[in-house]
Amino acid sequence: xxxxxxxxxxxxxxxxxxxxxxxxxxxxxxxxxxxxxxxxxxxxxxxxxxxxxxxxxxxxxxxxxxxxxxxxxxxxxxxxxxxxxxxxxxxxxxxxxxxxxxxxxxxxxxxxxxxxxxxxxxxxxxxxxxxxxxxxxxxxxxxxxxxxxxxxxxxxxxxxxxxxxxxxxxxxxxxxxx
Ligand code: 5GP
Ligand code: ZN
Numbered sequence: 001x002x003x004x005x006x007x008x009x010x011x012x013x014x015x016x017x018x019x020x021x022x023x024x025x026x027x028x029x030x031x032x033x034x035x036x037x038x039x040x041x042x043x044x045x046x047x048x049x050x051x052x053x054x055x056x057x058x059x060x061x062x063x064x065x066x067x068x069x070x071x072x073x074x075x076x077x078x079x080x081x082x083x084x085x086x087x088x089x090x091x092x093x094x095x096x097x098x099x100x101x102x103x104x105x106x107x108x109x110x111x112x113x114x115x116x117x118x119x120x121x122x123x124x125x126x127x128x129x130x131x132x133x134x135x136x137x138x139x140x141x142x143x144x145x146x147x148x149x150x151x152x153x154x155x156x157x158x159x160x161x162x163x164x165x166x167x168x169x170x171x172x173x174x175x176x177x178x
Contacts, residue, residue, distance in 0.1 A: 026046060027048075034047065047107070048075065072109060076088065083111035089112060
């Protein structure tokens with residue numbers, strides 16, 4: 001059976017949530033939990049998770065996503081106080097290519113310490129700055145797709161090759177450039 005958002009093959013976080021694994025819980029309510037990461041970047045590294053299994057942010061029911069945001073923002077100052085730093089990375093890895101190892105949605109709250117060696121290198125040193133035309137074109141494609149999600153986007157998976165019309169410009173938005 002292929003893995004889907006709601007049918008995990010095996011999920012360590014679902015195990016934890018149903019009480020099958022050792023865990024250090026720091027917050028819980030009816031629909032969410034937060035616990036200490038088993039291999040923390042630094043002391044105080046917390047994972048905020050929904051009790052129900054969803055793989056990605058966009059899979060979450062909207063109210064649950066907003067709730068997790070509230071839980072994370074409630075915990076952030078507490079983690080800062082306990083870890084003794086205000087500097088943090090708030091990280092969501094979404095999908096294997098993005099480094100998601102546990103496919104149960106979670107928000108990392110990672111307190112940072114001087115010289116801890118952790119890095120999320122942005123801007124990415126391996127990429128150049130594209131021409132403004134290209135950034136404008138991508139922005140226009142996103143705007144057009146927001147307005148009309150059914151419209152195939154050239155270059156997107158399954159889009160075929162026949163569609164090449166420029167996206168509709170919107171008020172104040174950059175003109176489409178291809
Ligand atoms: P991801 O790469 O999916 O964003 O991060 C998964 C995180 O979950 C890692 O930081 C990893 O240390 C943590 N993790 C993986 N398995 C367990 C576990 O069984 N218990 C806890 N507490 N954390 C886990
Ligand atoms: Zn799960």
